[in-house]
């Protein structure tokens with residue numbers, strides 16, 4: 001156990017709660033900044049991973065942009081100090097109200113995912129007498145070899161545009177006084193743990209750029225390659241900071257950027273996952289027939305990834321130091337059989353009242369919490 005947890009604070013606090021190690025977050029941000037500054041790349045933080053105000057504030061102070069997927073996220077980004085021009089707005093189902101909010105705030109870019117969406121953005125921008133900056137999200141048809149619920153770059157998928165419709169949409173932007181074409185957007189999936197899919201993405205983008213140039217479309221100011229870089233859920237203490245250097249170097253080495261062209265990244269998970277843990281108390285230890293259950297006060301309402309994606313978060317007994325290891329199923333109190341955090345976990349003997357940490361919970365954790373069963377939302381300590 002190398003993460004230093006403020007256990008005495010947890011003892012006095014109501015659980016479950018999310019604990020954010022702000023020092024680790026800062027080190028991660030510094031690492032990313034150091035790595036991209038070598039190449040002049042830009043990073044937008046994908047806010048859907050974690051929109052806790054303390055986290056957002058720290059990331060905006062570090063000078064990152066924000067990648068948003070709803071009007072609520074645009075508003076939260078502005079509240080947290082992100083500059084409007086550094087906000088991009090993605091998503092397949094932007095409502096008129098959300099588009100209007102983006103136009104009025106003057107956000108940097110709408111990432112467009114259908115021909116009809118482009119029509120509506122144009123119409124609303126005309127009415128508002130604004131110019132909407134737009135990028136087109138292309139489906140690169142790359143299999144990121146991740147869980148099928150979090151792969152987004154394949155052809156049969158609600159996300160993105162088929163390349164065949166892109167030239168006429170760029171043309172439309174060029175001819176409209178309410179639209180300004182900024183560039184191309186891609187995103188191939190999440191929790192991607194090898195660089196091979198990204199190398200394939202670079203090749204795809206190179207081919208697409210060549211094709212578009214042959215059709216006379218040369219005004220592509222920016223390429224946005226999305227996010228998806230994975231983290232080590234099995235051993236967060238060995239890899240508290242993701243492997244950013246080889247990731248950014250790969251794009252530098254394989255992507256053929258044109259003169260003056262900018263490269264943007266939209267990282268979510270890799271920025272915030274490792275700095276967060278869900279802290280929960282053991283309510284009961286139940287001796288089953290063939291199993292022993294540690295029943296904790298956090299459930300799938302606080303951290304849904306195990307129930308939703310069969311994900312596993314490393315489980316630690318923070319208050320069991322020195323006790324003998326025993327085997328437990330660690331389960332929550334929710335009335336759903338998928339409310340399980342781990343099967344056959346070896347933990348220092350668990351007693352009622354022990355504090356348990358579910359590690360690497362900073363991404364897609366607190367932000368996905370719900371009030372199912374009319375439970376309270378989890379608390380938070382960020383320090």
Ligand SMILES: *Cc1c(COP(=O)(O)O)cnc(C)c1O
Pocket residue numbers: 046048049067090187189190191226227228229266267268269270
């Ligand atoms: C979710 C998402 C991201 C961030 O993905 P991570 O796996 O958290 O890095 C980036 N871009 C788009 C378009 C997304 O939908």
